Structure formats: C-alpha cells, structure tokens
Amino acid sequence: MSELLEQKRLEEEQKRLEDEQTRLEQTELEEEQTQLEQNRLEEEQEGLEEEQRQLEHQRLEEEQRQLEHQRLEEEQRQLEQQRLEEEQRQLEHQRLEEEQRQLEQQLLEEEQTQLEQKRLEEEQTQLEHQRLEEEQRHRLLAPSGTPLAAWSV
DSSP: OHHHHHHHHHHHHHHHHHHHHHHHHHHHHHHHHHHHHHHHHHHHHHHHHHHHHHHHHHHHHHHHHHHHHHHHHHHHHHHHHHHHHHHHHHHHHHHHHHHHHHHHHHHHHHHHHHHHHHHHHHHHHHHHHHHHHHHHHHHHHSOTTSOHHHHHO
8 A cells, every 4th residue: 555655646746747847848938938029029129110210211311302402492593583683783784874875975966966056156146247247337338328238239
C-alpha cells in the first residue's frame, strides 16, 4: 500500500510539475506573444511616425513652393506695375515737352506776327506821314487857287 501511495504521490507530483510546466510555458508563450505584439505595435508606430514625418515634409515643401510662387508672382506684378508707371511717366513727360514745344512755337509765331504787324503799322504810319508831309509841301508850293490834284499830276 505504501507503494501505491508513493506512486499516487509521485503521479500527483508529476501532474503538479506538468501543470506547473504547462503554466510556465503558457506564461512564457503569453509573454512572448505580448512582446511580439508590443514589437509589432512599436514597428507600426514607427512606420506611422515616419509616414507622418514624410507627409509633414511634403506639406512643408508644397507650402514653401506655393509661397515662393506667390512671392514670384507678387514680385512680377510689382515689376510690371513699376514698368507701367515708368512708361506712363515717360509718356506724360513727352506729352508735356511736346505741349510746351508747341506752346513756345505758337508764342514765337504770335510774337513774330505781332512784330511784323507792328513793323507794318510803323511802316504804314511812316508812309502816311511822308505822304501827308509831301501833300503839305505841295500845298505850300502850289499856286493859290490851283487844285492840288491838278498840280501834283
């Protein structure tokens, strides 16, 4: 009987050891599975972070391209505006110079016309004065009673 008890005790001990072994193996498997799952999650997290970094990098590059494009467009718009303003200033300057030249030309022509008019009037006055003096002299020299028209012929 003692052999039976001993055997039974040994079997129980073996079962307990097997259970303990199974439990340890189960625990190791769970820990290994947990570790694998954690590693997978970490790798996935790293992949997501890398993807996020790349997306952020692309977003920043695109934003920078757009800002550069806007800056260049604004610069081009300003240069075009300056060119147009300069062109307008030059055209206005040319217009004013032409207008001034025409006004000076008109003024010179008017002045010349006035001088010519004055010269002609003075000449006319001088001729009229000479004619009157001549007439006066003829009257003084003409015999009395003789019509002036007959005498001057």
